[in-house]
Amino acid sequence: MGKSCYFDNAATSFPKAPGVAEAMTNYLTQVGSNVGRGDYQSAYAAAERVLEVREKLCRRFGAPDPRNVIFTPGSTYGLNAVLKGVLRPGDKVAASPMEHNAVLRPLTQLEQAGVEIVWLPCSHTGELLLDQAAELLTPDLKLCVLTHASNVCGTRMPIEAVGRLCRERGILFCVDAAQSAGFVPLDMGPMEIDALAMPAHKGLLGPQGLGVLLLTDAMAEAMEPLVSGGTGSRSDLLEMPPFLPDRLEPGTLNLPGIYGLGAALDWWEGQDQAALRHREERLTGHLIARLAEYEEDGLRVLGTRDEKKQVGVVSVDFLEKDNAECAYRLERDFGIQTRCGLHCAPLAHKTLGTYPQGTVRFSVGPFTRFEDIDYVQGAVAEILCG
Ligand SMILES: Cc1ncc(COP(=O)(O)O)c(C=O)c1O
Numbered sequence: 001m002g003k004s005c006y007f008d009n010a011a012t013s014f015p016k017a018p019g020v021a022e023a024m025t026n027y028l029t030q031v032g033s034n035v036g037r038g039d040y041q042s043a044y045a046a047a048e049r050v051l052e053v054r055e056k057l058c059r060r061f062g063a064p065d066p067r068n069v070i071f072t073p074g075s076t077y078g079l080n081a082v083l084k085g086v087l088r089p090g091d092k093v094a095a096s097p098m099e100h101n102a103v104l105r106p107l108t109q110l111e112q113a114g115v116e117i118v119w120l121p122c123s124h125t126g127e128l129l130l131d132q133a134a135e136l137l138t139p140d141l142k143l144c145v146l147t148h149a150s151n152v153c154g155t156r157m158p159i160e161a162v163g164r165l166c167r168e169r170g171i172l173f174c175v176d177a178a179q180s181a182g183f184v185p186l187d188m189g190p191m192e193i194d195a196l197a198m199p200a201h202k203g204l205l206g207p208q209g210l211g212v213l214l215l216t217d218a219m220a221e222a223m224e225p226l227v228s229g230g231t232g233s234r235s236d237l238l239e240m241p242p243f244l245p246d247r248l249e250p251g252t253l254n255l256p257g258i259y260g261l262g263a264a265l266d267w268w269e270g271q272d273q274a275a276l277r278h279r280e281e282r283l284t285g286h287l288i289a290r291l292a293e294y295e296e297d298g299l300r301v302l303g304t305r306d307e308k309k310q311v312g313v314v315s316v317d318f319l320e321k322d323n324a325e326c327a328y329r330l331e332r333d334f335g336i337q338t339r340c341g342l343h344c345a346p347l348a349h350k351t352l353g354t355y356p357q358g359t360v361r362f363s364v365g366p367f368t369r370f371e372d373i374d375y376v377q378g379a380v381a382e383i384l385c386g
Pocket of ligand 1: 074077149151176178179
């Protein structure tokens with residue numbers, strides 16, 4: 001196989017943090033027991049590690065208690081659990097057009113069942129129009145759901161400001177942190193977030209098939225369980241146990257995944273996180289600047305084009321070419337792996353003016369090198385002008 005240059009960290013990060021694969025193998029080969037279902041040493045050891053990982057997540061993201069850290073199969077599940085757990089026919093919910101289908105599709109199902117959606121407007125760079133949004137966030141809303149950063153163009157949302165408005169007006173606030181958890185600091189307390197959904201496999205550098213949903217008590221109380229089943233606790237009850245995390249966490253946990261995520265969090269804890277964040281910002285700025293050099297040659301760079309206002313996700317539209325063909329050539333001729341299309345966010349493209357053609361998306365991670373971006377520049381130049 002020839003050169004391979006991975007620019008699809010927004011879909012899933014690669015490589016994973018050092019130690020993740022080893023921790024998963026260790027669980028599968030050395031531990032193996034279920035949690036809450038066995039009275040023997042290896043089951044206690046697994047339970048202890050699961051609690052440690054909950055505690056790490058609780059500290060890192062400012063959840064009120066480790067019990068309020070719910071393991072899910074992914075952020076899609078966590079977002080569905082919140083939306084379908086809280087909203088009932090006649091309720092009103094606010095969302096932005098920059099949301100991923102993990103939010104748009106459950107909202108559409110809920111709308112068909114009689115929930116009203118209030119759309120918070122965004123500019124053509126994907127930024128929330130805060131003054132207009134503030135007028136629309138009225139106290140009769142039950143919930144506001146917002147992505148922290150767009151998975152199409154990387155634009156960040158003003159989470160703190162929206163959180164404050166929601167708290168003042170008694171609206172529950174759910175944040176989709178799929179594209180921000182990892183690099184971007186997140187603290188549920190000061191940001192007034194009631195539900196924070198994230199996957200293990202993107203910026204946290206953990207494995208696929210696992211997500212985390214962190215909840216305030218108010219949000220947890222407002223939620224009906226999306227799925228019910230065995231928890232290993234209060235087996236006498238035919239309803240879900242009344243306490244967290246069990247009430248919202250049915251079935252056997254993804255234990256290899258939790259061990260892997262634990263190792264990823266250990267790795268993050270050993271890093272200078274401010275330095276990593278700064279480097280990601282500089283990489284993003286470098287990528288934007290290199291791509292923006294070709295605007296007169298028919299390349300449109302989307303979003304704010306300001307690395308301070310976005311995460312490391314940069315989308316381009318090859319105005320006079322077919323984006324799918326360009327992404328194909330990037331991989332075939334240069335080994336550059338990107339993602340092309342609508343990225344599961346059709347309304348974001350309508351907002352950004354790239355519907356239906358979509359974009360080619362480049363996304364960086366902590367292991368991206370500056371020279372990889374220079375290599376991308378050369379490849380894009382070749383495709384545009386070669
Ligand atoms: C903004 C956003 N939300 C939600 C998701 C869904 O994440 P997952 O597929 O891990 O459930 C993604 C995945 O790309 C995303 O980018």
